[in-house]
Amino acid sequence: MAAARPAPTDSLSFCLAQLTAAAGEGLGGGKDTATNETPLGRALLALRTRHVKAAGGIERFRARGGLRPLLALLRRAATADPAPPQASPGSAPSAISAGPASPSGSAPSASSSTSSLPARLRKTLDLGLSILANCCTEGACRTEVRRLGGILPLVTILQCVKTDSIQNRTARALGNLAMEPESCRDIHSAGAVPLLLESLTACQDSQCLQSVVRALRNLADSPQHRLALAQQGAVRPLAELLAAAPDPALTSALVRALLELSRGCSRACAEQLSLGGGLGPLVSLASHPKRAVREATILTLANLCAQGLVRPALGNAGGVEVLLGELRRRRGPNGANPASQQPLVRAVCLLCEAINRARLRDAGGLELLMGLLRDSRARAWHPRVVAALVGFLYDTGALGGLQALGLPFLAGQLCGGGGEKKKRGEEKPASWDFPEERTPRGGQRLFLTLCRSWLISEGYAAGPGDISPDWSPERCPPLEPSEPSSPTPGPTQLQTPRVVCTPRRSSATSTEEPWGREGPALLLLSRFSQVPDPSGALVTGPALCGLLAYVTGAPGPPNPRALRILARLTCNPACLEAFVRSYGAALLRAWLVLGVAPDDWPAPCARPALRSQHRELGEMLLQNLTVQAESPFGVGALTHLLLSGSPEDRVACALTLPFICRKPSLWRRLLLDQGGLRLLLAALTRPAPHPLFLFFAADSLSCLQGLLSPTVSPVLPPAIPVDLDLPSPCLYESLLGPAPVPAPDLHFLLDSGLRLPAQRATSATASPFFRALLAGSFVEAQMDLVPLRGLSPSAAWPVLHHLHGCRGCGAALGPVPSLGQPLLGSEAEEALEAAGRFLLPGLEEELEEAVGRIHLGPQGGPESVGEVFRLGRPRLAAHCARWTLGPGQCPRKRALALVGLVEAAGEEAGPLTEALLAVVMGAEA
Structure with a gap:
């Protein structure tokens, strides 16, 4: 059987030739239909179904120059009736051209358009537009179509031909072209948006509507284009279509389009979506079984929250619960990555206003927001979350919940990491609580500036940008100081200026409190500090650390509100016990007065020098606590804590x-009579209850010593270098020369074989040991060469000097190692052991003085204190305690020395406790 003869349309060249001929001759140029239309129709059909759809077919079609005649054919079709008559409101459109867009509700029906359009022209347009739409799926074809000016003919066809199939294919081609930014700009400039909107309201075919919706979505490729679409009314018909419960495919297309149009949601977009009844359907679609629809819907709702005018309606429709539920799901163990949570976090924070606050609180939103503050991965969102919590400033129920959830996280935001930065020129989300901003008249500016300062200080606004410049002066409340100043007088630099502004004084000036990123957190903390008993939430280690870190670390003057919070807490009697339990008073003194922060211990951090304002602030706050402690209530509270409290x-x-x-009567009774001092000393060698416990303890013992003996300074070693100290005459030196006078009658033999000369009578009177050894009934009394076992030459040297009456000749310094060398196992320890073995207490004292002179002198450091204490000598232990608690000692060195003492004492705390107790109580003893 012979093979089937190939049809002419199987050849791309034949099809292109027919297309070129038709584009040149025109439609209806006098050719007979049987000889002209049929080959063109077959060629177009073959191009669409065979050549273009084949692998690489679009590229071949473009490379062979098929786009130019195709666009020429469409251009001729679009201008077949160059001057269509103006259609009257009741007349039907012409065969090829439908007049200007008719108002909504009076657009020509699809059936009338189809019946009035010639079949030949409709078929040619259908096939040609289908081929062009398929070709525009390729980037190179889109560029070529734009270069050939193919966008305007498409817009003309969209305007003139109201057939559903042609509108569908034209919208599809425009949607494909809009995938290129340049083409998208040209489509907007050609005026295609109103025509697409007309098709959206007039067409009933689902496929056509999907193509139009997709084209509108692709045209929303930039903020400027999204705003232009919203201003031309593109959002409302989409919302109305969504509310009409269309088929699933159209619903998916509508949701995707609304998501794109709502990015950076403008006021016009929010208004149209609300007026079109789209909020309810969107909330319902948040539980759609299809994941793509569900996620697009939720993100659209999150975008809409940027506009305050739509947030109340969104809350009424159930949007608060939807957004909270989705954010909770994404933050769960199986949730998405943190980046996907950002729009939801922003939306939930924006919903913390007006009527939605109660909904958010009842739906567990406070727990979710506080969870974000605890999450280090969400650090970039912390400033936004804290600003959102300001919305609950006067919600009593919410405040109680926030206290239960923990306020230290709020205090930690005062010096937190960088949050979201607002881009220059970005549209600020409007708020339902404030009207739109308009430029005020010149006479109102000064007073409104004062009102703005009051609103910011009281937390009604997060910053100057949140306040309308044309706020009515008649409705503005009278300005009062935001918070009362502390009753305790403080330093001049820390006095909070009293700002009172009234409408009558237009020339008044005001001092605005700084409102930086720490403003919302400070406002919340200030509100909490005004409750009757804020101790459980604010007088804690983390909360106090956050406040103090801000006060001492602010690059400029700190916000006066932070100073007022600290003053208010220290003046509240209900906070006294909390300050004691949390070591808050010690922390205030260490951080503000002494300049040592928790992160500055034990290794110092590079930070600016302590400013005098910090010291004055610390002294003022401690004075406030002193007033509370010495009151009858405070005395009872402290007595109860010391006698009946837990061990901690x-x-x-x-x-x-x-x-x-x-008051001496108070601290003597509690610390001395009732054992508070011994309790503190016994706790030194136990696990530290606070990172700065040993620093606090060293400072506390030093302060107590100053209270016990305010005018008497402990005796310290001479503050002169060792080499400048003039020694006493040496009496043993005369026995060492070549002609000793008197001649030695005895030699001591060391283990090394060294013989040291001595006088028997002099040595026998030095101690009971040598008296029994040299003048008693022992055999050594008859020997001229007496062995001394277990003694090195360096350790024996001070012993021989001491036996012959030398006191202070410098021999005791010989076995003492230099500063920085270990004492344990050294010749100094051996000499001390020998002095005790030979019953030479004077030598022991001289050797201990030599050790203290070298290792605990002016050149000695805190690391030497533990080394000296390890020798286990009571006098040296007391010497170490005096060095540690000396009144002129640096606080850091004092604390480091105490750390060394505790490490050296180990589990044997008795010697250390007695040494410190003796030094502290030395004046009374």
């Missing part, structure tokens, strides 16, 4: 008392 509370009370008690 008793230690904290004993440590804090020297800082906040100045």
Whole structure:
């Protein structure tokens, strides 16, 4: 059987030739239909179904120059009736051209358009537009179509031909072209958006509507284009279509289009979506079984929250619960990555206003927001979350919940990491609580500036940008100080200026409090500090650290509100016990007065020098606590803590008392008579209850020593270099020369074989040991060469000098190692052991003085204190304690020395406790 003869349309060249001929001759140019139309129709059909759809077919079609005649054919079709008559409101459109867009509700029906359009022209347009739409799926074809000016003919066809199939294929071609930014700009400039909107309202075919919706979505490729679409009314018909419950495919297309149009949601977009009834359907679609629809819907709702005018309606429709539920799901163990949570976090924060606050609180939103503050991965969102929590400033129920959830996280935001930065020129989300901003008249500007300062200080606005410049002066409340100043007088630099502004004084000036990123957190903390008992939430280690870190670390003057918070807490009697239990008073003194922060211990951090304002602030706050502690209530509270509190509370009370008690009768009774001091000393060798516990303890013991003996300074080693100290005459030196006078009658033999000369009578009177050895009934009394076992030459040298009456000749310094060398196992320890073995207490004292002179002198450091203490000598232990608690000692060195003492004492705390107790109580003893 012979093979079937190939049809002419199987050849791309034949099809292109027919297309070129038709484009040149025109439509209806006098050719007979039987000889002209049929070959063109077959060629177009073959191009669409065979050549273009084949692998690489679009590229071949473009390379062979098929786009130019195709666009020429469409251009001729679009201008077949160059001057269509103006259609009257009741007349039907012409065969090829439908007049200008008719108002909504009076657009020509699809049936009338189809019946009035010639079949030949409709078929040619259908096939040609289908081929062009398929070709525009390739980037090179889109560029070529734009270069050949193919966008305007498509817009003309969209305007003139109201057939559903042609509108569908034209919208599809425009949607494909809009995938290129340049083509998208040209389509907007050609005026295609109103025509697409007309098709959206007039067409009933689902496929056509999907193509139009997709074209509108692709045209929303930039903020400028999205705003232009919203201003031309593109959002409302989409919302109305969504509310009409279309088929699933159209629903998916509508949701995707609304998501794109709502990015950076403008006021016009929010208004149209709300007026079109789209909020309810969107909330319902948030539970759609199809994931793509569900996620697009939720993100659209999140975008809409940027406009305050739509947030109340969104809350009424159930949007608050939807967004909270989705954010909770994404933050779960199986949730998405943190980046996908950002739009939802922003939306939930924006919903913390007006009527939605109660909904958000009842739906568990506060727990979710506080969870974000605890999450280090969400650090970039923390400033936004804290600003959102300001919305609950006067919600009593919410405040109680926030206190229960923990306020230290708020205090930690005062010096937190970088949050979201607002781009220059970005549209600020409007708020339902504030009207739109308009430029005020010149006479109102000064007073409105004062009103703006009051609104910011009271937390009604997060910043100057949140306040309308044309706020009505008649409705503005009278300005009062935002918070009362502390009743305790403080330093001049820390006085909070009293700002009172009234409408009558137009020339008044005001001092605005700085409102930086820490403003919302400070406002919330200030609100919490005004409750009757804020101790459980604010007088804690993390909360106090956050406040103090901000006060001392602010690059400029700190916000006065932070100073007022600290003053208010220290003046509140209900906070006294909390300050004691949390070591808050010790922390205030260490951080503000001494300049040592928790992260500055034990290794110092590079930070600016302590400013005098910090010291004055710390002294003022401690004075406030002193007033509370010495009141009848405070005395009872401290006595109860010390006698009946838990072991941790008793230690904290004993440590804090020297800082906040100045009445001798009170601290003597609690610390000395009732055992508070011994309790503190016994706790030194136990696990530290606070990272700065040993620093606090060293400072507390030093302060207590100053209270016990304010005018007497402990005796310290001479503050002169060792090499400048003039020694006493040496009496043993005369026995060492070549002609000793008197001649030695005895030699001591060391283990090394060294013989040291000595006088028997002089040596026998030095100690009971040598008296029994050299003048008693032992055999050594008859020997001229007496062995001394277990003694090295360096250790024996000070012993021989001491036996012959040398006192202070410098021999005791010989076995003492230099500064920085270990003492344990050294010749100094051996000499001390020998002095005790030979019953030479004077030598022991001289050797201990030599050790202290070298290792605990002016050149000695805190690391030497533990080394000296390890020798286990009571006098040296007391010497170490005096060095540690000396009144002129640097606080950091004092604390480091105490750390060394505790490490050296180990589990044997008795010697250390007795040494410190003796030094502290030395004046009374």
